[in-house]
Amino acid sequence: MKSEDISFFEKNLTTWVLVCMVLGVMIGKFIPSVPLLLGQWEFYNVSLPATILLWIMIYPMMLKIDFTSIKNIGKNPKGLFLTWFINWLVKPFTMYAIAYLFFFVFYESILTTERAMEYLIGAVLLGAAPCTAMVFVWSKMTRGDGAYTLVQVATNDLIILLAYVPIVSFLLNRGNISIPWETLVLSVVLFIVVPLVISYLSRQYLIRTRGFAYLENVFIPKFDPYVMIGLLLTLVIIFTFQGQTILNQPLDIVLIATPLIIQTFAIFGITLGLAYYFKLPFNIAAPCSMIGSSNFFELSVAVAIALFGLSSGATLATVVGVLVEVPVMLLLVKIANSLESKFK
Template sequence: MEQKNSGISVFQRYLTIWVALCMVVGVLIGRFLPQIPEFLNQFEYAGISIPMAILIWFMIYPMMMKVDFQSIRNVGKNPKGLFVTWVVNWLIKPFSMYGIASLFFMVIFKAFITPELATEYLAGAVLLGAAPCTAMVFVWSTLTKGNAAYTVVQVATNDLIILVAFVPIVKLLLGVSNVQVPMTTLFLSVMLFVVIPLILGILTRVIVSKSKGTEYFENTFIHKFDGITTIGLLLTLILIFSFQGSVILENPLHILLIAVPLVLQTFIIFAVAYIACKLLRLSHDIAAPAGMIGASNFFELAVAVAVALFGTSSPAALATTVGVLTEVPVMLLLCRTANRTKGWFDNEKA
């Protein structure tokens, strides 16, 4: 057992290297073995890749097993973390994204891109900014030892707000009157990445605890899944970059230009939420996921809307795709930052 834990520790210690290798492997597959992503792309429904959904399940399921109903009920006793999530995601993030993207695309990068391209890149950035993350938050929460029950409630309430706030915000910032949100994508994502894994996780917890005891579940069974989240993350990276391999190789300069404001926005939003939690004296296991949920994006929704509004090969769709490409490496860096600054929160209690 000691050797196994040591192996996992070494594996996670060099996670950045594994991530870089997986990105390279994904791009090479997309370039030299395009038949593989073409085949996998056939398994898609409502803009959601079924193979990717399966891999995300591998990442989410271990965390969901840590959730029990009592913990969910207790979240209401300390709602400040929820308030931080709501305020940052809906009153700050979409508007800061619009401001930062406008500054870079319309002013700083004016010599490199045409006004027409700048407008569509801005549209793609706004779609990302108005769609805070759903599925991947559970991965970031796991990697930062977040409070599983609290993260579930943060994500669930955020999904409810998306239903009513996404369209008005996009219309306000872009002046687009014909925003058509693919509701099937939205509802299917919530069901696939929140509701179903949560039910299965809780059922697993109840069944194993009843048959083998709570102590066995907490000390032995749950640890059988150690490392699965990380492996699922790396396989997801290979899949994402294989899907986008040709895009990366054909648009290297523009991908870099788009990435700059998106990455800057990610760091700023994380810092705002994370520091707000510190000022409110929240514990680290609430603060870290609160920072992650605003910093990352619901890219399935953003890409689907960009394609519906502007077309598959549009600059707006490219901008949302760059959001997918930059998210995982940047979020892993933020996870490391959150773990290294855990000491800031050691005196706080949940």
């Protein structure tokens, strides 16, 4: 594993989240007029500042996805089938089961029913959204097949359009949590369909007029600082609204993180084990396990904000997902690389 495979910002994402949490909590505590002002900038309960910042993050990420790679879908289909099986038929349901067990059983004497329900919603929103951006980093760090990873990510993005809403709705209905379909669909349109269409059209136009090299080496890298700023400002805004909750219940961060981390290790183990059983080469098996283990946290945070607001427990749970993502995934990269010899 090489240090240059992951940027300084990405490698220290957990630190930046903690810094944003402290800054946001302090703003919410000592400058309460800020969350009051931000709360007025809403459209149909969707925060306009947060939406703009989330688009700034999601658009450049989707620019990297080459949907023409789907023509290679027939190459080693077992790896694709495993990715689809884990991401859409296993991961959302294990996330629900593990989160429900912790929030409603293990934490029964600690959390109120309302809080437990909000945290469960956030966990489900995370579990139903497989990673589409950072997985390129994890694939590179495990010496994965970059072209094959691209096909996996592209097909997952298309499946999200059809599967995310019904899976989330189904799982939350199991817990007697009612979410209007139209609100959930609107969230998917806002944070997947719109940036996906714009990024696809942008990508095609730039390749046609300036060339692929310009897109990959010049245009997309221009967004790197803006993506960082967008994420950090989004987190500050969220924690500004979450300040009182965190001050009153600081243990909740740990309570939420525990089942999320357990879920990540469980999916990693299941996926890598199945990849070994089906005799997949390591450069396909490792990215498979990384895609299933990590989450499309940008989408999860966006949907949580759109559905429940910046101050909700669901939003806090998705943000905790951001907090634990990088250190846990870096550990799984090390574990995966240590097992590479088993796949030869």
